[in-house]
Amino acid sequence: MSYHSPRRDDRNPPANNRQLLTLLALFLGSLFAVIWGFGLLLNNLVYWIPVSVEQRLGQLIVPAYEAEAKDGPAQSSLNQLLDRLQSNLDPEQSQDRNYQVLYVPKPTVNALAIPGDTIVLYRGLIEAAESENELMMVLGHELGHFANRDHLRGLGQNIIVRVAIASVIGNNGAIEALIGGAIANLSQSHYSQSQEKQADRFGLTLLNKTYGYVAGATDFFERMAKKERANIAFLSTHPAPKDRVKNLEKLIEERKYEIGKRSPLPESLLF
Template sequence: MSDRNPPPNFRQLFIILGIFLIIIILIIQLISFLVDWGITYIPVSWEQKLGSIVVPIYEEKSEDSPQQQVLNQLLDRLESQIDDESIAKRDYRVIYIPEDTVNAFAIPGDVIGVFQGLVEKVNSENELMMILGHELGHFSHRDHLRGLGKALIIQIAIATVAGDNTLLSNSIGTITETISNSHYSRSQEYQADEYGLMLLNKTYGHVVGATDFFKHLDQKKALNWDFFSTHPASKKRVKRLNQLIEQQQYKIGSYSKLDPRLVNN
């Protein structure tokens, strides 16, 4: 007697698998769209409440130091140049983390995390200010929340399908890991660069040092700097900054030296 229900052949399996993958991709794209749309309407106060949960985790790694004081003074100078009305609702500050990691990142709650390793790599105040301005650009466009929201929603979806409640119970750890290893799209990085360039010009009246750190990153790919992995840098990115400088007719002035308290870590 012949088998009325023969097993599906490989072609059928591939078709089913392909349909399944397409559905997953469409769901992820829909989640991405909804997060991008929803982030726009999240009040700053909600973000700051999230920060009250996350920021203490980073504060445990930091210490009140001369370096942190200098960095906050520099950040205050940049913040004073922001025209956005929402600035009245924010209170930006730097957390200085005395570790060798070469990285800086935006943390919900108006905080920028800056590692000692990054400060040790910059050669001028202007170069450092461009980095801080770049991170303020991510705040302005709420990039840090978009990436965090997508990561959490995808994890919740996976946990729900897998029935693994431990993934959900470790949500705070997931948040901090996602923040520390934030990956932004090329367009998000370009926007943050443009924002930092604008603040640099407003602060000094010129933009010397705007591309310095990104040039360093392009030269140090082999060193696996964390900033390079989370903030993609390339010759194209530096080229685009130079084009913006030319288009906006920004001046190139003289470098400002780093505060001795940053140099003598």
């Protein structure tokens, strides 16, 4: 019997291929697991940034928006509306927070959650709103971005990683050096469909807690769905309003929320 028979060698390759394939599968599997784990880590890194660090970031970011804002009756009305919402937040969401609205008298149809517990609301958005309730829904939605810390994700992954590291080692100088890039990223940050959906869900829950009903919850998005996308900042930074209306309607039905009646906008917000 020949030990090195060519036949025997011919019979072996399938087994070797199987082993090779198993190894390859194992290798690819662990590679995907590492990438997935890394993604998950980055996604959750924002929760490691303490509110105090976020507020310190805010002290550096907010003035850029404050310079454009106008203190007056409109801004105080908006802050009264926000206070009503904030008093209905769960304690862990309002703890250490001091939410405020900055009213910017510009025709832009947009609202923005920025670090420093601040919501920037443009005149164009208020003009596009027709009831107090729909404005409250927009504010509630923005509070949802704070709760999910989307406003920190808007700073960009690179900055989040560095802020998280700096806040763990307590390096304030490093945090301050990052602000320029942070402001630039914020102004063009886009939220994903699932981030928006979560913020809508949060806004709806808060609206119902505040009024005991949800009149006006979908009004703003319904009106936006009829507009030309390119001209409206809100539409270029927030995805498909039609889907959002559908999701909200489904939630309202599932949770058996009462619809109730809309309240008019406060006088100081009628332009």
